[in-house]
Amino acid sequence: MRKILLTIFCVIQVQISWANDGYKLWLQYLPFENKAVAEYYRDYLENIVLIGNSPTHSVIQKELEIAIEGFFDMKNKPGINLNPSTALVWIGTEKELSKDILPELQSQINQLGDEGYILKYLHGKVIVTAKGNAGLLYGTFALLKQIQTREKLENLDILENPKIQLRLLNHWDNLNRTVERGYSGFSIWNWHRLPHHIDQQYIDYARANASIGINGTSITNVNANALVLTPEYLEKAAALADAFRPYGIKVYLTARFNAPMMLDNLSTADPLNPEVQDWWKKKTAEIYSYIPDFGGFLVKADSEGQPGPHNYGRTQADGANMLADAVKPFGGIVMWRAFVYNEKTPTDRIRQAYDEFKPLDGKFRDNVIVQVKNGPLDFQPREPFHPLFGAMSETPLMMEFQITKEYLGQETHWVNLATMWQEILQSDTYAKGKGSTVSKVLDGSLHEYKLTGIAGVSNIGTDRNWTGHHTAQGDWYSYGKLAWNPDSDIQKIGQDWLKMTFSTDSDFVKTAQGIMNQSYETLVNYMTPVGLHHIMARSHHWGPGPWVTGGERDDWTATYYHKVTKEAIGFDRTENGSNALAQYAPEWKAMWGNPETTPLEYLLWFHRVEWDKKLSTGNSLWDEIALRYQKGVEGARWMQSEWTKMNGKIDEERFSHISSFLAIQVKEAEWWRDACLLYFGQFSGIPLPAGVEAPKHDLNYYLNFKRNFVPGI
Amino acid sequence: MRKILLTIFCVIQVQISWANDGYKLWLQYLPFENKAVAEYYRDYLENIVLIGNSPTHSVIQKELEIAIEGFFDMKNKPGINLNPSTALVWIGTEKELSKDILPELQSQINQLGDEGYILKYLHGKVIVTAKGNAGLLYGTFALLKQIQTREKLENLDILENPKIQLRLLNHWDNLNRTVERGYSGFSIWNWHRLPHHIDQQYIDYARANASIGINGTSITNVNANALVLTPEYLEKAAALADAFRPYGIKVYLTARFNAPMMLDNLSTADPLNPEVQDWWKKKTAEIYSYIPDFGGFLVKADSEGQPGPHNYGRTQADGANMLADAVKPFGGIVMWRAFVYNEKTPTDRIRQAYDEFKPLDGKFRDNVIVQVKNGPLDFQPREPFHPLFGAMSETPLMMEFQITKEYLGQETHWVNLATMWQEILQSDTYAKGKGSTVSKVLDGSLHEYKLTGIAGVSNIGTDRNWTGHHTAQGDWYSYGKLAWNPDSDIQKIGQDWLKMTFSTDSDFVKTAQGIMNQSYETLVNYMTPVGLHHIMARSHHWGPGPWVTGGERDDWTATYYHKVTKEAIGFDRTENGSNALAQYAPEWKAMWGNPETTPLEYLLWFHRVEWDKKLSTGNSLWDEIALRYQKGVEGARWMQSEWTKMNGKIDEERFSHISSFLAIQVKEAEWWRDACLLYFGQFSGIPLPAGVEAPKHDLNYYLNFKRNFVPGI
Structure with missing residues (x-):
């Protein structure tokens, strides 16, 4: 017996070693770490009333259920309170809220935009309210974030409106489910099963996006396949749009510029040709018959082999305006990418977008927004901000960030992209003097844009954790938060994400955030x-x-x-070289024109x-x-x-x-x-x-x- | 207040609505449904000793931990018993077992093969034992299955040996991660991240396979890319082999017949050319330097565009034997597919495999096994058994089933494939008189094959539930069980799978099995x-x-x-037609030769x-x-x-x-x-x-x- 004892393992030492594949993202709703914490929140979570009735309300109810299930052990679930008179959390739009509460909130409600929300502690109750359903959903997620990050609820006094209107993900997903510059498996859109099977993953995608305020998604590659505009695929896209609608998310499609030729054998795709214009109008009406709230088109034209108005001697404005006229009657928009360059153009590649678009300022329809990458080259590890920002006072510009890490180590490197994005967003264009930051271009305040937007090229794929690297989930999260408010504090964003995703343990959060803070410069x-x-x-x-x-x-x-x-x-990009530097404000020309005063980060970029x-x-x-x-x-x-x-x-x-x-x-x-x-x-x-x-x-x-x-x- | 009440939802009605994406397959280890059941098994699960020390022992320990975590609520986990004198469950190989126990088990231990196990209740203790580590793992899974299906442990008296030696999955996975005839997403092999990242999914794949006795996997498409034989991929395949080894699973590779030409510019791939033979010997030695227990090659040759010995006027035996000689010194084998046909051969396609291979009976090396599809055409919804079964007394044949449903509705149809497989396995070849079933060909008993095997073309992909349809997991499961014993009772297999995967509720099991039983004929x-x-x-x-x-x-x-x-x-496949019928035994010729006596299921196949x-x-x-x-x-x-x-x-x-x-x-x-x-x-x-x-x-x-x-x- 003694001999055997030496080799015995006792197997019953089961630890909290549950597998976690990361699928739940930052919506883990991790169990409360001790009884005191659980009891504190239990009072609130046992006494919620949700007022109203809509698909979004159903979604809110379901989210609260999922959260409560996560926070509490199954055996210790909160009981049921059916008595609103003792409710501690009230969730309802301003129309649905009790008349007793409304007067005290009126001045704050007046400050709410369509998608904004109020989260307020008032007379012993937590109030979540908004003007519309999407705001109510955002407010609910904000409340749940407070609980996930273990914040007290008694101090709540939050009024939030998104600073940017269009907050999109751009999927570079092909119809065969490969993903261009996708490093986390394949496209989550299973086109073959659509429209008949709505996978739970589509719903969880919408939940995750709504929780960070994303309100639009362009589901196909900008290197576009015209087939997506045919009934076969419109029926499928419509099924996705139906699934996303309760979450306040609109679907957008990429339009291949020569689609009239590819799908219906037109002899031209010239944007000034009436037959072509008519084709797009009919096609657009057809799309809206499938998707009544279709968001609009995203277009890559005249770039890297994609067809475009240049093929007919027309301008980017001619192309964009044709599509804008088609979607206008339905309230749609056109996002026209500024990533236009050509190897036959003899100038420095990084000059070309500015050279092309700057002269077109003011020539676009009011439902066109020009989508500009963060830097003038192509998502490099570090670039100065794109010189179009600040240069287009009459044409709304939106930002295109790349969440997928094409040039930043792809899926296996941990890089906190928020650090890079903040560097860009806080760059000063000097367009209207000091303080004219890129963030102010984007939120419309600098040039009084009527249309504002931001897009992030998705890093989502079929990997079990969505993004390949678990930490790349944090890039998706922080992109959403910066899209909501490009001046957000990225330290707070990082902390919240770590707590919601992994652990509220303060040592963990501190160490992990330390890594995140160093990661970008390291890369x-x-x-x-x-x-x-x-x-x-x-x-x-x-x-x-x-x-x-x-x-x-x-x-x-x-x-x-x-x-x-x-x-x-x-x-050499000074006036002795390509003179791309000329596209920037005089302040930058002075600093970056001289190698002695150019920060080392940009030295070989300019000199x-x-x-x-x-x-x-x-x-x-x-x-x-x-x-x-x-x-x-x-x-x-x-x-x-x-x-x-x-x-x-x-x-x-x-x-x-x-x-x-x-x-x-x-x-x-x-x-x-x-x-x-x-x-x-x-x-x-x-x-x-x-x-x-x-x-x-x-x-x-x-x-x-x-x-x-x-x-x- | 009254007005509001009308529209109130109370949200705190959280049910047991936890999401289940199906990833855990039949290893759900679902919580015990009531206290009595939990208490009954608690006694055993609190008192297990596992004796010995090896990577497989670690795997056994981990599996027990996962199971216990599933069976019990986290708050009610079993305690720890470190005292072997009171242990109720003993797990150890015969060498590790207590000398007190051994004598009583000796006669049963003598009946054990290398991979077999004993599960026995003896003097108040449950004993799990085996000759080797793989058997011990299989025995542990068998014990856990008893608990998952809520069987009493006091009656345990099980001795199991697999009836077939080689029990493989065949992945038709390409190196770009597409899967030929794969309908559940893409390949789970992330070649790019290998060898450096071993994903948890590879481990879970090995767990699932070991739990049903699969002991080999051919990881690449039979329409083969020679690149898999280069160091770039061998290093990656070796990492998978390392991960699978503790689970008793060997890795096999598909060999492209003209690899010597493609990889090293040889002018020929003629199997009788000494330079070619030498190339394969060196290549094989190289493979074994990466994977010391490499299983061997799987080859599709001279079929559907694949190169093969026909290109040089050689026979299938010439091709197979060349590879067999290369792997022989290392203990490897060659699985050579009989799916050889050519549109230029003027005879009925379904005749061609028999016509080609029957004359070669006895001409293969002893480490070659010929892999034959269940029917003579190609995995159709219904075919008669392949006439080679029973016709090759001197050449071991193995079965190739298709678990992926290329012709059976692909991923969205529920079809219980075990029904079809049983029909084939129990078909009588009459090779040695009545009762000469295909199952007896496969288990080697009919012709005294020294080598026995079975392969299933995998239905596994990146879908969150592995197989697209949740019920297609059941096909993977039942394939493994029939590979272990081709005469298994498929009703028992189906019941076990349903209980382990979904619920032990008897009404559920009865209804779901009713559907399964009807599904094949329906399709x-x-x-x-x-x-x-x-x-x-x-x-x-x-x-x-x-x-x-x-x-x-x-x-x-x-x-x-x-x-x-x-x-x-x-x-017309009678002697008036293609006479493919001539390839079957006289008993079948008599029945199938006459439309009046041909079962309607095969009527238009033969007439x-x-x-x-x-x-x-x-x-x-x-x-x-x-x-x-x-x-x-x-x-x-x-x-x-x-x-x-x-x-x-x-x-x-x-x-x-x-x-x-x-x-x-x-x-x-x-x-x-x-x-x-x-x-x-x-x-x-x-x-x-x-x-x-x-x-x-x-x-x-x-x-x-x-x-x-x-x-x-």
């Missing part, structure tokens, strides 16, 4: 320090490719952008600099680049070691998943550093400075490193 | 009654296509098989019959066909109405999901009936008999019905 350092850009591998954009040159298009190569020689590196040039840090350019690559790698290792400390603080499944991805991140950070320093080092001819680790392989290894079927193309 | 009736076959749509095989004719290959059309005219329909021919049912052929189509539709509606009664018996999410798919099934059953009867009716010229509903549309509607991006190609 920039190990990928594209000192203003380097577009040096990733060809086509799939995964990993380093500073050697990419030649091929189909010069403006899709790395050498086009870094122009490395034995003497220097960088793209060509010699390898041995001494920088403000005291380092030569070469040493600075090398040391930043090294710092990036060390930052990734630090993130990994910080995360290791969180073992046991959250569920094992998500902890391990993130650990595994952090190991990949460290490995790939080293890959970036080694590949880039070996490649550029050939030109600089200068040894690596002290403190920078020797590369693991020789340059040939990196040049020949190839993986098949890299996702996201 | 055959609405798709291919009276022996019709291969009348589905072209290419994607979704929906009816009896009109499919012409094009690339005649043997891929419907008209090749039904040969409809105004006078008659059906394929051409005139429309007005009076059948044994008293109906003319046309009326019989029409009435069976109608019966199929009515059967599908009955399944739907039976299922509706189950509302509230299981969780809302899975109930609704299945309801939604049943609505699609009814709709598609009507589609099949209407399309086929309209098409064939043109030829018969006879009106529909009484009781058959008029078609919803005209024939043109069905001929022109087209959907884009149908999955599974």
Whole structure:
């Protein structure tokens, strides 16, 4: 017996080790951590009345049920209170609210917009109210967030209106369910089963989006397939629109500019041709017969092979206005992307959108909004803000952020994108003097835009946790919060998200937020320090490719952008070079025009600099680049070691998943550093400075490193 | 106040409405339904000792933890017993078991094979034992199944050995993550993240398979990409093999026959060429350096465009033996598919596999097993058993079933495939007189095969419930159970699966099993009654296509098989026709050679019959066909109405999901009936008999019905 005892495992040590695949996102409604907390909220949760009757009210009721089920152990569920006279939480629109309560709230209700809400503690009761149903749903989610983040309810006095009207996700999802630049599996839209099967995931998608205030979704790729405009797919899109409607979410479609030719054999797609105009009017009426509240079109034209008005010698305004006229009678809008450039245009690629759109300012219909990427190139790890912001006082502009991380490590790197977005949103355009931030362009206050909007290119896919990396859920979350209010405090956003998603444990929240705060600069350092850009591998954009040159298009190569020689590196965009700098305000021209006053973050974006040039840090350019690559790698290792400390603080499944991805991140950070320093080092001819680790392989290894079927193309 | 009351919802009526996306399969470990049941099993579950130490032991421990967590409410978890002297459940291999217990079990232990297990109640203790670790894991799952199905433990006296050695899943998964004939999303293998990230889903995949005795998996498509044999992918396959190893599951790879040419530019792939043979030997050694227990190769050659030995005038045996020689030193095997046919061969397609392989009987190496589909055509809703079964006494044959429902309604139809499989497994080949069933061919007892095997083409994908239809999980489950023992009672299999997956409620189990029992015949009736076959749509095989004719290959059309005219329909396979019937035993030739004695299920498979021919049912052929189509539709509606009664018996999410798919099934059953009867009716010229509903549309509607991006190609 003694011998056996030595090898015995006792198996009954079951811990709170429940698997958590992350599907519930920030709507985990984690169980209350102790009895006191549970008892505090129990009073409220046992005594809710929801007044009114609509599909959105049903959705609110269901959400409260799900939340209560999460907060309490099944065996300790709150009882039922059917007596409104003792209710502690009142949820209803202003029309539904008790006349006893209304007068005291009237002055606040007067400040509410259509989608706003009030969350207020009044005479011992929590009041959730709004003008409309969507606001009421947002208010309910706000109340639940208070509870999820364990805030007291007695101090509640919140009045919130969204600062931006159109808050969209853009899915680059193809009809065959691949996702362009999607790294979390495939499209969640199962077109084949639609319209007959509405998957629970569509509902959970709508719940998640409504909880952060997203009110629109463009469900198909901007590299558009005209088929989505045919009855076969309109019937399916309509089924999605029906499912999303109670959540205040409208469906938008991408319009392929030559659809009249592809679907009905018209001989032209010229936007000034009456037959073409008529085709779009009829097609639009047909779409509205399927989807009465169809939001409108999102269009990528004259860019990267997509057809557009240029094919007929027309302007972007001609194209947009034709579609705008078609959707106008139905209240629809057109989101026209400014991401227009052409390899045959001889100027610097990053100049082209401004050159094209600035002269069209004021020439668009009032239901057109021009969608502009955050920077003038293409979602690089770091770019200065796009010069169109601030430059279009007569044409509403909306922001396009990329939530999916095409150029930022794709799904396996932890990067808190809110840090980057805040940098852009708080950039000063100086359009109307100091303080003319990009956020003020977007919320319409700077130019008094009638239409305001923001779009985020979705990072959602079929992965069990939606986004590949568990932490990429946080990018979806913070995008929604910044869409609601682009001046939001991203520290608060991050804390709330961590508490709602993982744990309210303060040590966990502090450590995880520490990682998040370092993550963006760390990534920039190990990928594209000192203003380097577009040096990733060809086509799939995964990993380093500073050697990419030649091929189909010069403006899709790395050498086009870094122009490395034995003497220097960088793209001169001052008046001595491409003069893209001229598109910015004089304040920026002064600062960025001079390499001495240009922040190192943008140095090689605007300037060509010699390898041995001494920088403000005291380092030569070469040493600075090398040391930043090294710092990036060390930052990734630090993130990994910080995360290791969180073992046991959250569920094992998500902890391990993130650990595994952090190991990949460290490995790939080293890959970036080694590949880039070996490649550029050939030109600089200068040894690596002290403190920078020797590369693991020789340059040939990196040049020949190839993986098949890299996702996201 | 009174006015408000009228519109109040009280929201706190939270029911047991927890969402269940089906991810846990039959390993739900559903909570005990009442205190008495919980207390009965608590005694055992609080007092388990697991003896020994290995990766498989860790897996066993973890599984017990997961199960206990499921069975008990978190607040009522069993305590810890560290005292083996009071243990009630002992789990250990024969080497690890107490010497006190061993003598009484010795005679049973002597009957154990490598993978077998004993589950026995002995002197107040439950003993789980086995010779090896895999058996111990299987035994543990068997114990947990007893508890999941609420069986008493005091009567336990089970000794089980698998009847078939190789029990594999075949994934037709491509390296780009599409799945050929996959209808539940995309491949669960995320090649890009491998080998660095082992997803929890791989572990859960291994758990599920081990729980039903699957011991091998071929992870890539038989339409093979040679890249999987390169270091890039071997490293990834090795990571999967490492993850699966503790679960007793070996990894197999599909070998593209011309890989030496594709990967290393050899000028030939001739299996008798020494350079080619040498290439495969080196390649195999390389594979084993990555995966020391690599199972071997699965090969599709000379079929549907795949390269093979025919390209060099060699036989299938030449091809198989070359690979067999390469894996032999490492203990590997070759599974060589018999699904070989060619449109240039002038004989009936269904004859060709037999014609090709029968003369090769005895010419294969002893580590080759020939993998034969259940029927001679291609996984049709109903086919007679493949004539090779029983015909190859000197060459081991293994079965290939298709769990994915390429021709059986794909993912949205509920069809209990076990019914069909049992029909095949219990078919009598008469090879050694009456009772020479296909199951006895497979378990090796009929011909004393040294190697036995069975493969199921996986229905697993990225869908949240793995298999698209929740009930298709049951096909995966029953496949595993029949692989373990092809003579298993499928009623017991179905009951166990329903209890473990959904509910132990007897009313639920009875009703759901009633549906399952009717589902197969129902589907055959609405798709291919009276022996019709291969009348589905072209290419994607979704929906009816009896009109499919012409094009690339005649043997891929419907008209090749039904040969409809105004006078008659059906394929004459008697000696007056293709004489495929000659491949069967005399007993079958006698029965199937005569239309009067041929069961109606196979009538048009073997015979051409005139429309007005009076059948044994008293109906003319046309009326019989029409009435069976109608019966199929009515059967599908009955399944739907039976299922509706189950509302509230299981969780809302899975109930609704299945309801939604049943609505699609009814709709598609009507589609099949209407399309086929309209098409064939043109030829018969006879009106529909009484009781058959008029078609919803005209024939043109069905001929022109087209959907884009149908999955599974």
